[in-house]
Amino acid sequence: MASELEPEVQAIDRSLLECSAEETAGKWLQATDLTREVYQHLAHYVPKIYCRGPNPFPQKEDMLAQHVLLGPMEWYLCGEDPAFGFPKLEQANKPSHLCGRVFKVGEPTYSCRDCAVDPTCVLCMECFLGSIHRDHRYRMTTSGGGGFCDCGDTEAWKEGPYCQKHELNTSEIEEEEDPLVHLSEDVIARTYNIFAIMFRYAVEILTWEKESELPADLEIVEKSDTYYCMLFNDEVHTYEQVIYTLQKAVNCTQKEAIGFATTVDRDGRRSVRYGDFQYCEQAKSVIVRNTSRQTKPLKVQVMHSSIVAHQNFGLKLLSWLGNVIGYSDGLRRILCQVGLQEGPDGENSSLVDRLMLNDSKLWKGARSVYHQLFMSSLLMDLKYKKLFAIRFAKNYERLQSDYVTDDHDREFSIADLSVQIFTVPSLARMLITEENLMTIIIKTFMDHLRHRDAQGRFQFERYTALQAFKFRRVQSLIFDLKYVLISKPTEWSDDLRQKFLEGFDAFLELLKCMQGMDPITRQVGQHIEMEPEWEAAFTLQMKLTHVISMMQDWCALDEKVLIEAYKKCLAVLMQCHGGFTDGEQPITLSICGHSVETIRYCVSQEKVSIHLPVSRLLAGLHVLLSKSEVAYKFPELLPLSELSPPMLIEHPLRCLVLCAQVHAGMWRRNGFSLVNQIYYYHNVKCRREMFDKDIVMLQTGVSMMDPNHFLMIMLSRFELYQIFSTPDYGKRFSSEITHKDVVQQNNTLIEEMLYLIIMIVGERFSPGVGQVNATDEIKREIIHQLSIKPMAHSELVKSLPEDENKETGMESVIEAVAHFKKPGLTGRGMYELKPECAKEFNLYFYHFSRAEQSKAEEAQRKLKRQNREDTALPPPVLPPFCPLFASLVNILQSDVMLCIMRTVLQWAVEHNGYAWSESMLQRVLHLIGMALQEEKQHLDNVTEEHVVTFTFTQKISKPGEAPNNSPSILAMLETLQNAPYLDVHKDMIRWILKTFNAIKKIRESSSTSPVAETEGTIMEESSRDKDKAERKRKAEIARLRREKIMAQMSEMQRHFIDENKELFQQTLELDASTSAVLDNSPMVSNMALTALGPAQTQVPEQRQFVTCILCQEEQEVKVESKAMVLAAFVQRSTVLSKNRSKFIQDPEKYDPLFMHPDLSCGTHTGSCGHIMHAHCWQRYFDSVQAKEQRRQQRLRLHTSYDVENGEFLCPLCECLSNTVIPLLLPPRNIFNRLNISDQPKLTQWIKTISQQIKALQVLRKEENTPNTASSKNLENMDELQFPEGFRPDFHPKNPYSESIKEMLTTFGTATYKVGLKVHPNEEDPRVPIMCWGSCAYTIQSIERILSDEDKPLFGPLPCRLDDCLRSLTRFAAAHWTVASLSVVQGHFCKLFASLVPDDNQGDLPCILDIDMFHLLVGLVLAFPALQCQDFSGISLGTGDLHIFHLVTMAHIVQILLTSCTEENGMDQENPAGEEELAVLALYKTLHQCTGSALKEIPSGWHLWRNVRNGIMPFLKCCALFFHYLNGVPSPPELQVSGTSHFEHLCNYLSLPNNLICLFQENNEITKLLIESWCHNIEVKRYLEGERDAISYPRESNKLIDLPEDYSSLINQASNFSCPKSGGDKSRAPTLCLVCGTLLCSQSYCCQTELEGEDVGACTAHTYSCGSGVGIFLRVRECQVLFLAGKTKGCFYSPPYLDDYGETDQGLRRGNPLHLCKERFKKIQKLWHQHSITEEIGHAQEANQTLVGIDWQHL
């Protein structure tokens, strides 16, 4: 298809390219009807350029459009070549001081918490870094796209509105200067013409709705039959649905379908088929048919190609306009003018209006293009911003309604611009006064919430999904209201007052619809059938919370407004509840001679609602009257006389009683919805405008009532009136009614009621209620939060109410009340309450939940006990009430209150059964305490003239009146203090009595009304004092004794430490979890220790006993006994890799015999060190497997481990494992035959071995020649000359028990299977190689960890590591016994040949390409297979030593060849030492052997240093290897860290200190070897610079360097675009911490196929970068991601912390984040230790939801 089109396209191109921009512009300049001329040009050319086939060619289209279409316009506009014209304009321009940068998705934005007017004011990174705010408290977020930088907007910032860059232009701003003065008349006129035509054209074509017909003036004559089938996006259908449908409808591949779907999702539309009408129509019908089943179908249109062409150009044109106005503010102003000019149709006919009003009909791509243009034009021009704001406000209702019915996200709606307009304070104010914006918003909002009940209240009961969706969208209007109110006026005009109050009226209408909504009735008998809808109402309440608060803030600013608002609010409340007594029977209540009339109403029987926003708003305003003192200044203006206190308190009281009853379990049958409502009612998100205000309303009402009356009404509403009004009711109650539930219920209700009284009298920390300020209020909140426990910053923030700016005010006071404790390597920074603040603790703090209250009580009592104080928690001293509320204290000394107290105390004294509770008593004691504190304060502050009217002490000293004649409250307290059943409250009662006496003393001294005294109290007092003194004395003695013992103990300890200093030092160094395994056997301690060779230190056999963790039986590890195994985990690893681009391509053909020195893919073995019987493990594993199969059938769930792959969790520690290693004794001892004294030297040995190898090779050849008869074979054998004592027909007997042999095979096969990722095959010749390789690789990785951490080589290793290395080495050494002897011999021959040339072995790697340690391990461990047939008397040890020396020599040559020392003149002055001379000589030899290709280095000192440094890691690995192989204890020098242990290592390894001696001692063969090594072609290529080679020592791999400031990472990621979908921003940019690659994660665009499955970019990357294991940083989320394989993953805490020592996963809080190096090191350590997979396993076991995540899609 494409090839057919090609010539046509070419032809068009030519004709188009001939079109000259200058000529066209010239024609236009002459034109009389410019519009017609331009339209004709467009009509002719646009369809020729755009949309010429099924797929767009954006680059070509852009090029042609610029040449043919836009070029002429630029010429016309400039009147000359735009290449000169535009720069001229730019120069003449006085640029704006606004930044206005439009944010990309994911770009970091900054807001200053100190200076931003509201949180929507943000800066781009560049401006932020150049502003004063970088040193302030800032907040960082990532943009969701849209919105622009507010730098330079003086209204957005209280301080520092300009960054350095934008300040330059502000020196001489004249705000009102007309930017047009910088342009010439001609340019203005031409610009005006062309802008008007082009803008109109774009608007016309974009809003065009016909599908096959163009506007008349664009219509062309010959119209082709070419159409597009255009698919539009919606938010209803899923990606999968669209992809599936497309594959069916247009017959495309899945890949193409994904491409279409991605574009549709991004741009809002995409043509999915091109062709004639019929062809497109057919696709359309299939799509519609396929998607209309459950939902409304996908939107598809068949559009004529020329329409699509014009629309595409229309978009291009809008972007072009946006670019052109960037040259000059004058051009921008002209565009604004053109856009806002009213068209011929009057109102709403301007181009801007037309676009806005068609917004919801446009597709996503078109919307964002014109929104961007609006932002860069209308919103950047101060004059037109205002005019645009007015247009926006005028269309507000329509735009919002369009948005609500549309289904696109808000960011794609023009309605979203409200945040840019309404948050500008001057605009907001202007729109309120001139356009009545407040009222419009509220009315629009109400219009969309139409469901009302009979009383006109909102009704959300029948709330469908669609309604819920719409409701969510409607809520955005509340945000608009918030934006409008966010900046408070500093000055009020009459206009503003009037319009605000009008808005307030509308708002009251809204609240009125909420007052009493969702009423509930208590369910008795049956449980409710369906949970009623409650969330919608609470969502509304929650969203409105800030608005309600802000309304109050506005009212507080102006006395007139406040008074008016108060009146209006009261009037509305009266409308709601005015007639609340109608039809209800009044009743009379009386107690203690007081009586009151009220209505008969029971919460438990009638309707009650939690939603009372009108009365709560009134409560808020009432407090403001008090706070602003308006109540005292203008009492005559207030309708105070109209207030009916009983009416005010009625509904809040009902609501609180409801809470109490729910708590008492009376509403159980009403289900969870009620429980949830009560929860939110108290929750920090709602309480400020719900629960808190209900308390205030009660305080308001009660302050205007007789407290006795109030208490009686309260008793009645709590349905407790009977109990307290009837003498002896309590007694009767408990004896007669024995229904336990009812008693329990009543007890709870009494407790709740007492709590409510405590709150009404005690909650004085709202400014206006008590004489406090906002700081006191927040301090008190924090003190009480921290009384529960120390808290992290974020935890504390969460528990405090936020204002509309998301501020809690915490920072300003936290220092005063708390200490900050920094975090360690894990955990978070914590705030701890200062001890001096503990006295402000109030046990009955009203924001405590029940759980919090009991936790706080416990914590505070514990603290007191620790400080050796009594444990009473008396009420704190409270601030005085404001005058308006002052009378509230009288509740405490009112008769009814005293009666209630007396009754409860009486019950406690009589203590008969369960009709009372301790909590009840505790609350009464608290109330008494409060009263005493109050009285004491009154006395302290009393002045001469005044008499203290608060006489609580007097009242409680009097006995009760007839008829019950109960004793006085005081007397009862005295009785109770000795009651044995009240031990916990003793301290509190004692505190009360003490305070009582103190008050009495004050009263006596000031001779105010004397208090009746009783002898008893004094007596009590003195005996109590004595009692106390005695206890104190005893406590003191006890304390002294304790101290003495402690002193003695620490003395003893010190002695002990002195004596055992070394030992102690060691234990200190040990990690708590590790145990030192130092195999120090006493007999070898004085000898020089040698790890290998004929002179190897002989170690006596140690018997080893181990216990099986499964059956707990002990067993000795022996050759012939049952196998014991360690749980182990084998994994592929690239941790040491020096070449991440290399990985095993075809595992079936891969030959692992030689490990390349880049260590690109190794096999690591780890173990948790837990030991089991092999058969116990088998049984365990079988049961795990069976269970897993059953579970999968049942639940189809995943587990954290993959049983099918042999994975299981260690039965003891749940560590992920996939095989077991057998425990073995040192295997060499078994095979070592007697040492015959005369052992060959290296040269001789090599000769012998070479002969043996030759013999074997001949033998193999014979065997493999099939046509020779067996007899002939034997003949040949005889002819063959065998080296002396070599018996190749000998096959040694395997000494191990069957069970051990089985385990040797099991582990060997597992290593092979995992290491190569192949199917298990125990016969494969590569099995032994993989075992040796894993042993070598694991030792190398541990050597690296020890070196990196500067730990000694043989220091105390954690047990599990030590056990693992020992078992692994011994296993690898024993494995040959279960492998085929000839295979192992074959491996040995090949490995040997790589160092000692052998004509029969071709194709061996050059020594530059061999990792020498792997080679050594292979040779040493394969050698027994050869040696076992050698009866000449050469011992294994001799072989080990010679192999080791030979490999070491090769390594030295390797190091010298690759040590490209930088040519520095740092030659040693000193005469060269022995080593230096020797190495110099060796280097000369090398120089010769390489044909002088090797660079000449004259300095022996340098060379020797290179050799020493380069060989250290190798020597260390060898020391570990031979130590574990032969069991020789390590020399003590190597057990401590310190300077290089080169000499000690050499001694231990039986090496000369001057390593070069190896060459000199064996000079017969040295020369030969060196020549063969150097003559390799690869060496030559390397030396001539044609290839690379690894040099030594290899540096340790590290994770990439991360920047200190997290925002630079965000910035980096925001510039990253998806590598597959051409310049698109990636949604989840993810950084590989191993190699630094940025990936486009979690997205369809970057999925690739891996082993037949689609996987995300991260998973795919782990396969190349980490052989399946990956460590990533998800940049947007600030989250570390660990991946292993396709199914395993977890999130890990990121190494970035804020100033409060907390991470911010998900970047929700936005505090500045900085790199914590220690935490990053910890992640690196996990990686180095190969613990990532294990970490994932543990995380998944701890949190099962992690198992369900599709990790492979990340």
Ligand SMILES: [Zn+2]
């Ligand atoms: Zn900026």
Ligand SMILES: [Zn+2]
């Ligand atoms: Zn700036």
Ligand SMILES: [Zn+2]
């Ligand atoms: Zn600032």
Ligand SMILES: [Zn+2]
């Ligand atoms: Zn066992």
Ligand SMILES: [Zn+2]
């Ligand atoms: Zn374990």
Ligand SMILES: [Zn+2]
């Ligand atoms: Zn992508």
Ligand SMILES: [Zn+2]
């Ligand atoms: Zn990587």
